[in-house]
Amino acid sequence: MAEVQLLGNWASPFSKRVEIALKLKGIQYEYIEEDIPINKSPRVVKYNPIYKKIPVFLHDGKSIAESLLILEYIDETWKEGTPLLPNDPYQRAMARFWAKFMDEKCLPEILKLCYESNYEVRMKAKGELHELLKLLENELIKDNTNLFGEYIEIVSILVTYWIGIIQEAVQVDILKKEEFPNICGWADKLMSRSFIKESRLPPRDKLLVFYKTYAKPLIKEVPQ
Numbered sequence: 001m002a003e004v005q006l007l008g009n010w011a012s013p014f015s016k017r018v019e020i021a022l023k024l025k026g027i028q029y030e031y032i033e034e035d036i037p038i039n040k041s042p043r044v045v046k047y048n049p050i051y052k053k054i055p056v057f058l059h060d061g062k063s064i065a066e067s068l069l070i071l072e073y074i075d076e077t078w079k080e081g082t083p084l085l086p087n088d089p090y091q092r093a094m095a096r097f098w099a100k101f102m103d104e105k106c107l108p109e110i111l112k113l114c115y116e117s118n119y120e121v122r123m124k125a126k127g128e129l130h131e132l133l134k135l136l137e138n139e140l141i142k143d144n145t146n147l148f149g150e151y152i153e154i155v156s157i158l159v160t161y162w163i164g165i166i167q168e169a170v171q172v173d174i175l176k177k178e179e180f181p182n183i184c185g186w187a188d189k190l191m192s193r194s195f196i197k198e199s200r201l202p203p204r205d206k207l208l209v210f211y212k213t214y215a216k217p218l219i220k221e222v223p224q
C-alpha cells in the first residue's frame, strides 16, 4: 500500500482541495477514484464509517475524513514545503473562520439551489447565497490581499471555481464581475497560479455537463 492514498471523486471540490494541498507540498500519493454517491465502495464505508463520504485521506493505513481537517493534518505532518495555514495565531483563526463560513453557510445554500425540488426554496437559497457572497466580497477579500494563507485559497475553490459553473448549470447569475470584483479578481489570480494548474481542476465543460445532469435550471414551471 502506498504511504499516502486519497479516495476522491473528480467532480468534488472537497477531494480537489486535498489534491491541491498535496501538489503544493510536493507529496507523492496514489489517487483512487470513487463513484460517489451511486456506487459507494466498501472502501469508503470502511475508512469513513461516520459520514461515508469522500475525500478520505490514508496515511500509512490510518484514515482521516473531512477536507478541512485533512488539510490541517497535511500541514502539520509535512512541515517542509509551503505552509498551508499562516503562522500567526490570529490569522490562523481567521483562516479557519472563513473556511467554516464557506462550508457551513455557503455550501448548504449551494446544495439547495442545485438539488431542492421546490422553486420557492431554491429562489430563497439564491438570495441567501447572494448575501453570503457579499459578506465574503466585503469582509474576506477587501483589497485583493489574502492574509490568511494558502489554506483559504485552497478551500475557496468552492466559491472561486465551482459556483461559477453551478450558476451556469442552473441558469442564474449571482456571481457577476461588476458586483463581485474582489471575489472574481481573487478567482482569476488563483486560477493562474501554477500549483492550481498542476493539480488540474476538472475541466469547466465536463463539470457543467455533470451539474446539468443533476441540477435543473431555476425556472418556475407553469402548470399545464
Ligand SMILES: N[C@@H](CCC(=O)N[C@@H](CS)C(=O)NCC(=O)O)C(=O)O
Binding pocket: 009, 011, 012, 013, 014, 036, 037, 052, 053, 054, 055, 065, 066, 067, 068
Ligand atoms: N464536509 C465534507 C464534505 C464531503 C462531501 O460532501 N463529499 C461528497 C462528494 S462531493 C460525498 O462523498 N457524498 C457521498 C454521499 O453523500 O453519499 C468535506 O469537507 O470533506
